[in-house]
């Protein structure tokens with residue numbers, strides 16, 4: 001698909017997002033009145049040995065906002081996401097998630113991580129559990145929900161991603177795209193206030209990508225705060241409020257999705273988008 005085709009299609013499909021904070025969170029599939037948490041990152045540095053991967057990142061995601069993070073392989077996108085929920089410990093800088101300061105020595109990591117749902121390229125479902133059990137095990141163990149309560153919630157989230165009818169299957173009886181939608185539903189059963197996605201569709205067969213992106217779009221329209229690492233430029237144009245382009249550990253360009261993707265100003269952004277949108281150099 002050419003860039004202009006993809007632009008006109010995504011412009012046509014663009015759907016207004018809820019504007020009021022009153023609407024935020026209440027429309028999240030299976031809605032619980034969960035409020036949305038924002039993220040603020042200031043002066044973030046992260047090194048692995050001598051390799052400085054993040055070289056002073058400043059960026060934010062407002063409550064209810066959807067930010068797509070794009071950039072070449074190795075530019076530090078996954079490391080940035082992993083710092084947000086403290087799967088990595090930054091060397092310098094501050095990160096706040098809602099009321100939690102992720103980088104504070106006394107941060108309550110369990111409480112902070114309960115606010116954050118994360119969906120990875122690999123879905124990491126428990127292979128020996130049914131879809132429903134995958135979605136109820138953590139709410140039961142961590143939130144102390146009863147079996148009935150957890151199942152009601154899980155079925156509502158599975159319904160929202162179109163998979164309620166497959167709740168008794170095991171993960172290996174599902175397509176990759178279906179498994180990824182289960183992973184999204186599973187994350188949502190914990191009632192997160194922020195969702196982090198790290199290339200959720202890049203391991204999928206092309207024909208299953210659309211259903212996963214549709215579930216993510218629905219979540220965005222319901223007011224979830226989302227930070228999404230993706231190479232899906234059509235999705236970014238249509239769904240993201242803002243796009244951030246990273247290169248070699250720094251934010252090089254950011255702005256409204258249509259501007260950054262449709263009319264990038266920085267040479268490195270232009271070069272990256274040319275390679276992503278026209279991989280054969282056409």
Ligand SMILES: Nc1ncnc2c1ncn2[C@@H]1O[C@H](COP(=O)(O)OP(=O)(O)OP(=O)(O)O)[C@@H](O)[C@H]1O
Nearest residue numbers: 048051053071072073074075076077078079080199
């Ligand atoms: N745990 C680790 N130990 C050592 N080096 C690491 C570790 N995690 C990441 N790196 C290095 O940090 C750099 C950035 O990696 P990162 O995975 O954040 O990039 P990325 O932008 O997500 O790339 P991709 O698009 O390929 O997923 C790479 O050079 C990588 O080798």
Ligand SMILES: [Mg+2]
Nearest residue numbers: 077078079198
């Ligand atoms: Mg990565």
